[in-house]
Amino acid sequence: AQSVTQLGSHVSVSEGALVLLRCNYSSSVPPYLFWYVQYPNQGLQLLLKYTTGATLVKGINGFEAEFKKSETSFHLTKPSAHMSDAAEYFCAQKGWGAQKLVFGQGTRLTINP
């Protein structure tokens, strides 16, 4: 069965520091991969997605993620954290032709002033 693992349920960084949120997927074929952000008491907002083509994907709010097939990873990064980045982040995968998204357990990002 497909699964998504987010390493670290809670990540804390200082304002201005690099943000790195880890995501590994399990799939026999390259899936579609997504990062979503959820602010308190809100739904999920799409940050970025990988389907095919360029493995480095740029998203909104300065985030980017790189698809690495050899490592089955899709880690999310941002060079310089901002206080407004504090939120819950979910990595998800979808198989080609599948309807359902498989979510990771989420990573709560805290930004220290």
Next chain:
Amino acid sequence: GAVVSQHPSRVICKSGTSVKIECRSLDFQATTMFWYRQFPKQSLMLMATSNEGSKATYEQGVEKDKFLINHASLTLSTLTVTSAHPEDSSFYICSARGSGGGTDTQYFGPGTRLTVL
């Protein structure tokens, strides 16, 4: 583009009553809509998938008679929690996937917080 709305955003009801939650795709036609439930500090749990004009497909362990889903049009799906009990209190989120070029992406609504007293 790709905006999904939910109504109401928050609802409090008495035990035993039914509650209807609406999910609308505002600027695209949603051939498929999904309903999720999220417990505090946890990930999303898929409850059911609904395709316009057909019966919803429920995930294992989700009671179809308790959580009634209707997807009558390409822009509207509803989730009715029947005879709600306190254990049904949760955050319910819908998502929608359109036809055409964006079929690989789900767009999420803002969620509905249900509290059953």
